[in-house]
Amino acid sequence: MDSRGVVAAEGRYVTTEGRDDTYSETLGRVAEQLDAEKVDHVRIESMSQESAREFLNEVIVKIAASLGITAAKVAALVADIMEMARSAGKAFSDAYRSSYERARRIKPYED
Amino acid sequence: MASAAESLFNEFRRRLSDNKELSDADRERMALELAKAIESEPVPTIAVIGQTGAGKTSTLNALFNAGAAVGHSRPTTKSADSFDFEISDYRGNKGDIRVIDMPGLGESIVRAQNLRELYREHLPAADVILWVHPVSDRMLEFSQRRVAEMFREELGLLADHLVFGLNKADSIYPHNWHHEANVPSSEQLKHLEDAERYFAEEMRRVLPRRSPFRVATYSALQYYNLARLFSLLMEAMPKKRRWVLERRMDLANFIDKVDPRLLAEVTGVGPAGPAGRQAPAREWILARMSEADLRSCLQQGWTPEEWWRRKGDT
Numbered sequence: 001m002d003s004r005g006v007v008a009a010e011g012r013y014v015t016t017e018g019r020d021d022t023y024s025e026t027l028g029r030v031a032e033q034l035d036a037e038k039v040d041h042v043r044i045e046s047m048s049q050e051s052a053r054e055f056l057n058e059v060i061v062k063i064a065a066s067l068g069i070t071a072a073k074v075a076a077l078v079a080d081i082m083e084m085a086r087s088a089g090k091a092f093s094d095a096y097r098s099s100y101e102r103a104r105r106i107k108p109y110e111d
Numbered sequence: 112m113a114s115a116a117e118s119l120f121n122e123f124r125r126r127l128s129d130n131k132e133l134s135d136a137d138r139e140r141m142a143l144e145l146a147k148a149i150e151s152e153p154v155p156t157i158a159v160i161g162q163t164g165a166g167k168t169s170t171l172n173a174l175f176n177a178g179a180a181v182g183h184s185r186p187t188t189k190s191a192d193s194f195d196f197e198i199s200d201y202r203g204n205k206g207d208i209r210v211i212d213m214p215g216l217g218e219s220i221v222r223a224q225n226l227r228e229l230y231r232e233h234l235p236a237a238d239v240i241l242w243v244h245p246v247s248d249r250m251l252e253f254s255q256r257r258v259a260e261m262f263r264e265e266l267g268l269l270a271d272h273l274v275f276g277l278n279k280a281d282s283i284y285p286h287n288w289h290h291e292a293n294v295p296s297s298e299q300l301k302h303l304e305d306a307e308r309y310f311a312e313e314m315r316r317v318l319p320r321r322s323p324f325r326v327a328t329y330s331a332l333q334y335y336n337l338a339r340l341f342s343l344l345m346e347a348m349p350k351k352r353r354w355v356l357e358r359r360m361d362l363a364n365f366i367d368k369v370d371p372r373l374l375a376e377v378t379g380v381g382p383a384g385p386a387g388r389q390a391p392a393r394e395w396i397l398a399r400m401s402e403a404d405l406r407s408c409l410q411q412g413w414t415p416e417e418w419w420r421r422k423g424d425t
Binding site for chain 1: 114115116118119120123126127130132133137140141144145148152289292293294295296297300335336338339341342345346348350351352353354356357358360365366369373374376377378399
């Protein structure tokens with residue numbers, strides 16, 4: 001327990017300032033923070049994918065031109081990038097979610 | 112775990128290798144050229160502005176090195192005068208970041224004038240500008256003046272890439288951070304909201320109206336709200352370069368500083384093991400027991416922990 005607060009018998013998290021949060025309020029705040037982090041991670045992921053897709057799009061066309069590959073031959077690849085962004089996005093979300101869930105697994109408590 | 116950008120590139124490589132339209136040689140050359148293009152993309156450059164003690168280094172560590180201190184960073188440019196200005200290649204866990212470490216905004220007018228030259232020379236090279244400010248510091252007048260001077264005229268466009276980070280959320284009045292839960296107390300939360308609102312109002316006044324205003328309150332020390340700060344940095348990056356930053360993201364994990372027992376309460380995931388669910392601290396259990404529960408505990412001869420486990424089993 002933090003030296004600045006104790007859990008009182010009636011279930012309130014009492015601070016040295018004399019005001020307190022209920023235990024459930026504290027738990028609620030942790031849950032909100034976890035949710036907020038999840039939302040931010042999804043935003044980060046989405047911005048990154050959109051940006052990587054644009055980069056890929058440009059680079060592939062340039063590479064094809066420099067290698068003398070006809071536009072028609074890379075057209076399908078370029079078109080795929082849009083769809084790919086969606087499926088990779090889903091894969092990333094799933095991977096993030098599972099690693100997030102793993103991270104939340106509780107380590108053995110040691111007194 | 113691969114970054115979102117890497118997942119996309121990997122998926123592309125897989126599709127490229129399956130592509131029947133291209134010859135084996137073309138596929139190989141294309142994959143090789145793509146790898147070169149990805150690796151030759153310049154590292155992200157972040158200008159970090161803030162007074163000494165604002166937490167610039169700990170912020171970088173929390174964003175790009177999972178909270179651990181970087182062993183070394185290689186300076187590429189250092190100012191010859193008394194300013195602490197430095198450009199260095201910061202080695203994060205996921206790759207290098209070029210950091211333009213800007214001095215605090217100084218106190219004297221002469222110094223401020225010189226700083227403006229410094230900003231004019233170096234800020235345009237930055238992908239994103241992170242202005243770190245302690246959230247408790249409400250003396251904004253000087254910073255406000257500097258912001259107004261910096262982001263007008265030819266540097267005005269750079270305001271589009273500016274993010275304000277209000278650090279040290281954990282140390283705001285009345286200094287009663289819930290360390291077990293790793294969240295602010297309700298009193299602190301109110302002060303944090305007020306401080307952020309005040310800061311935003313004051314700074315908005317002096318920035319170009321058309322520029323987006325971005326501010327995140329966080330604690331580098333407690334790993335609190337780092338994802339929020341990072342998402343704003345991403346937003347402020349040039350769109351085509353966002354993936355370069357995300358590829359290097361290695362945020363210190365907020366939950367690492369949450370008491371495992373409390374986290375178990377929140378997530379409903381208890382530690383599995385031969386002994387079954389791990390009991391939380393006794394005072395927490397007692398705080399949640401009714402008189403009837405206590406009586407039943409005494410009658411049965413159970414410890415509070417045993418009561419808690421049994422309750423969880425039913």
